[in-house]
Amino acid sequence: MLETSARLLKLLSLLQTHRERSGVELAERLGVTVRTVRRDVGRLRELGYPVHAIPGAPGYRLGAGTDLPPLLLDDEEAVAVAVGLRTAAGGSVSGIEETSVRALAKLERVLPSRLRHQVHALQSMTVPMGRAASVVDPASLTAIAAACRDHETLRFDYRTHDGQESVRAAEPYRLVHSGRHWYLLGWDTDRADWRTYRIDRLSPRTPNGPRFVPRDPPDSDVAAYMSRSISSAPYRYQGRFTMYAPAEVVAEHMPATTGTIEPIDERSCTLSSGANDLDELAVWVALMDIDFEVHAPPELVDRIRTLSTRLATAAESSTTK
Numbered sequence: 001m002l003e004t005s006a007r008l009l010k011l012l013s014l015l016q017t018h019r020e021r022s023g024v025e026l027a028e029r030l031g032v033t034v035r036t037v038r039r040d041v042g043r044l045r046e047l048g049y050p051v052h053a054i055p056g057a058p059g060y061r062l063g064a065g066t067d068l069p070p071l072l073l074d075d076e077e078a079v080a081v082a083v084g085l086r087t088a089a090g091g092s093v094s095g096i097e098e099t100s101v102r103a104l105a106k107l108e109r110v111l112p113s114r115l116r117h118q119v120h121a122l123q124s125m126t127v128p129m130g131r132a133a134s135v136v137d138p139a140s141l142t143a144i145a146a147a148c149r150d151h152e153t154l155r156f157d158y159r160t161h162d163g164q165e166s167v168r169a170a171e172p173y174r175l176v177h178s179g180r181h182w183y184l185l186g187w188d189t190d191r192a193d194w195r196t197y198r199i200d201r202l203s204p205r206t207p208n209g210p211r212f213v214p215r216d217p218p219d220s221d222v223a224a225y226m227s228r229s230i231s232s233a234p235y236r237y238q239g240r241f242t243m244y245a246p247a248e249v250v251a252e253h254m255p256a257t258t259g260t261i262e263p264i265d266e267r268s269c270t271l272s273s274g275a276n277d278l279d280e281l282a283v284w285v286a287l288m289d290i291d292f293e294v295h296a297p298p299e300l301v302d303r304i305r306t307l308s309t310r311l312a313t314a315a316e317s318s319t320t321k
Contacts, residue, residue, distance in 0.1 A: 004040075007032070011040050013072040015051065015062040022059040034058070075115055082107055082119045136182050136199045141175070143204050144184055148172040153209030154186065159201040167205075170195065171212045176226045178255075185226060187215055194218040196229040228260045228272065235274030237297050239281045243271050244291040253288045278303040 007030055014021060014029055023034045030037065041051050041060055050063040073081065085107065088100040108116060147154045151171075158168045170186035177183075182199035219225035243250045247261045247269035259273030271292075275281040278297075282304050285292055294301050 004043075008040055008043060009072065011037070012044060012049065012062075015060060016072060020054055020059055020061040022054075024058070026060070078107070078111060078115055079118050082111070082115075086119075140202065140204055141182065141199065144172060144199065144202075145175055147204075147208055148174060151211050151214055153189065153212055154184075155205040155209050156197075157203040157205065158197060161198075161201075168197075169209060170197070171215065173214070173217060174222055175199070176222070178226070178230060183226060183230065185217075185222065196226065224260065236276045237278060237281055237300070238274045239272065239285070239294070239300060240296040241271045241273075241285060242268060242293040242295065243288075244268050244293075250288070250290065253290075279307070282307055 010030060011026065014026060023037050026037045027034045030040075032040075037060075044051050052061045052063045053059070054061055082104060085100045085104040108119070111119070144154060146152075153169055154172045155167070155169050157165065159165050169189045170184070171189065172184055172186040174185045175182060176185060184197045184199060184202065186195060186197065187193070188195040217225070242264070243261075244267065246266060247263040250261055250269055250271060254273075259271050262270045262272075264270060271285070273281070273284075275284070278300055281300060286304075294304065
């Protein structure tokens with residue numbers, strides 16, 4: 001049986017990892033009686049931890065108090081938090097860099113030596129390729145995340161890529177970070193359809209709208225759906241190609257936000273991507289140095305023929321001089 005102090009720490013750890021736990025479950029995990037659990041819960045309350053009894057059931061839930069209680073992290077959780085703080089300090093969320101550094105300093109001060117070495121190894125062996133393309137207000141990000149969690153309709157001012165501004169309302173579903181931008185996936189209540197919004201173009205209004213019953217997402221693979229939405233839907237031209245190379249080879253030439261890839265067989269795949277200019281689309285695909293076939297848009301085929309003729313003429317005239 002654990003000593004009282006060790007048992008209290010173990011009890012606190014169990015309460016922090018689940019929304020609620022029954023008294024019987026806690027007693028089994030700690031190897032004590034339900035009566036002892038009740039006494040230990042009383043001790044935690046005396047120490048300032050807001051442990052609430054679950055109405056109608058002999059169980060407990062750790063609530064939010066006026067002060068943040070100490071968190072108990074296992075080794076993997078501690079490393080994950082430290083790495084996350086280092087990433088946040090890189091600046092993808094505006095104004096949070098300094099706060100992340102302060103929190104990281106507190107964490108590293110108490111990390112065991114073996115974990116500190118793991119974190120430092122990750123830092124020294126990782127090379128960042130610049131900052132995110134856009135930064136967002138952390139207050140907006142947390143407000144949107146809370147609306148997603150609580151199923152509350154989000155009202156916000158929105159600016160499109162061409163500068164048009166409007167007031168929108170959406171049932172928020174998930175926040176997605178592409179590596180360059182933050183996005184919100186939500187059901188637009190006015191347009192009665194799923195929409196993707198750039199967070200840096202969004203300003204939440206308060207208070208939130210009414211609660212809603214969550215809808216089934218537009219795709220079971222939300223990441224794939226967002227990749228398609230971001231890479232082609234916003235553009236004037238939506239290109240579709242057959243690439244005569246394995247999907248994993250094509251994927252090496254592009255980030256997920258540039259296009260979506262669907263394998264056909266072991267030697268070919270379908271690539272979908274978008275652009276506002278046909279030349280941009282044609283040159284981008286050609287520079288992959290992979291044989292391809294164009295399926296859409298039809299006018300892209302004519303444009304490639306024109307570019308091919310121009311390039312062939314330039315090459316011929318250059319070699320004869």
